[in-house]
Amino acid sequence: MSQASKWGTFWLLVIGVVVGILLTAATVGVVQWAGTDKFCTGWCHSMDGVTYAWKQGQHARTPSGYTAGCSDCHLLNETNRPLTPVAYVELLFAKAKAGSISGFGELRGTLNTPQMWLEKRAELSKRVVDTMTGNNFRNCRGCHNLAEMYDAKKPMVAAMHKGFIDKPTNCVMCHKIAGHNYKQADEIIKETGKWPDPAKAWETAEAKK
Numbered sequence: 188m189s190q191a192s193k194w195g196t197f198w199l200l201v202i203g204v205v206v207g208i209l210l211t212a213a214t215v216g217v218v219q220w221a222g223t224d225k226f227c228t229g230w231c232h233s234m235d236g237v238t239y240a241w242k243q244g245q246h247a248r249t250p251s252g253y254t255a256g257c258s259d260c261h262l263l264n265e266t267n268r269p270l271t272p273v274a275y276v277e278l279l280f281a282k283a284k285a286g287s288i289s290g291f292g293e294l295r296g297t298l299n300t301p302q303m304w305l306e307k308r309a310e311l312s313k314r315v316v317d318t319m320t321g322n323n324f325r326n327c328r329g330c331h332n333l334a335e336m337y338d339a340k341k342p343m344v345a346a347m348h349k350g351f352i353d354k355p356t357n358c359v360m361c362h363k364i365a366g367h368n369y370k371q372a373d374e375i376i377k378e379t380g381k382w383p384d385p386a387k388a389w390e391t392a393e394a395k396k
């Protein structure tokens with residue numbers, strides 16, 4: 188190899204490494220941005236109902252002040268630790284898939300009116316529950332370790348969940364409003380014919396169950 192082409196190879200390598208670092212940083216940034224609740228809910232009104240219902244469910248506001256957002260439950264994500272490099276690549280694919288065809292894009296694409304949402308809800312919910320059942324509620328379990336449940340005042344609760352530790356179960360069969368509580372959103376749609384405004388979901392003191 189000539190002296191000149193050695194330098195050429197050297198600079199190519201340097202540029203390659205720099206570009207690699209920049210691309211990685213950009214990917215991480217976009218993935219984080221696209222995983223925020225704002226990204227999931229902010230693009231079009233077809234998400235207003237489900238967002239309103241999430242705010243009235245059991246995870247948007249909790250006694251401890253912790254919020255579980257859309258991607259915590261709906262995407263393979265950071266709460267499913269440990270997040271190894273391989274798992275991160277898996278996460279990227281899961282997000283790409285959710286963002287393009289089989290996720291909300293497809294679920295929500297044709298929902299232009301709140302009335303259509305009411306009509307289609309059962310089917311949409313079922314698809315989500317089926318997906319969750321398919322991975323045995325791995326996202327719920329990522330935050331709620333059934334083996335470590337402890338409630339001094341209600342020991343029966345932990346005892347009962349022990350039976351589900353290694354078994355297939357359906358968390359939302361019992362915890363119907365864990366993700367979304369639709370009651371008030373539905374009432375608003377029936378009364379006004381319009382999407383409920385998620386910004387107003389917490390104006391009523393207590394969500395109706």
Ligand code: HEC
Pocket residue numbers: 245246249250251252253254255256259260266324326327328329330331358359362365366
């Ligand atoms: C990102 C973490 C996270 C995920 C994912 C998650 N949860 Fe939770 N969950 C919490 C936190 C935090 C609380 C509130 C704890 C507290 O403040 O006492 C909570 C509370 C609950 C409660 C008690 C609610 C109440 O008001 O009494 C139930 C039931 C529950 N979760 C079920 C589920 C189910 C079912 C899923 C899956 C569909 C799920 N969780 C997914 C973090 C999570």
Ligand code: HEC
Pocket residue numbers: 224227228234237238241246255256257258259260261291294295308311312313315316359363365366367
């Ligand atoms: C604690 C877990 C949890 C969180 C957080 C959560 N969901 Fe859900 N989601 C569920 C579950 C469980 C279902 C299926 C049962 C139901 O419809 O409530 C569901 C159903 C859905 C559906 C299909 C049914 C419908 O109403 O159209 C969509 C779309 C959806 N969620 C979007 C979102 C968005 C957007 C967010 C954030 C604003 C979010 N979810 C936050 C658990 C969650």
Ligand code: HEC
Pocket residue numbers: 324327328331333337338341344348351356357358359360361362
């Ligand atoms: C057969 C019904 C049933 C199933 C299935 C079930 N739970 Fe529960 N769960 C309950 C009941 C009943 C309680 C106590 C009342 C309450 O807090 O809602 C409870 C309470 C909880 C709590 C609050 C604990 C506390 O001390 O306040 C969490 C968190 C929870 N369940 C998570 C889950 C998760 C995650 C799954 C799925 C892996 C699951 N549950 C499956 C019935 C069930």
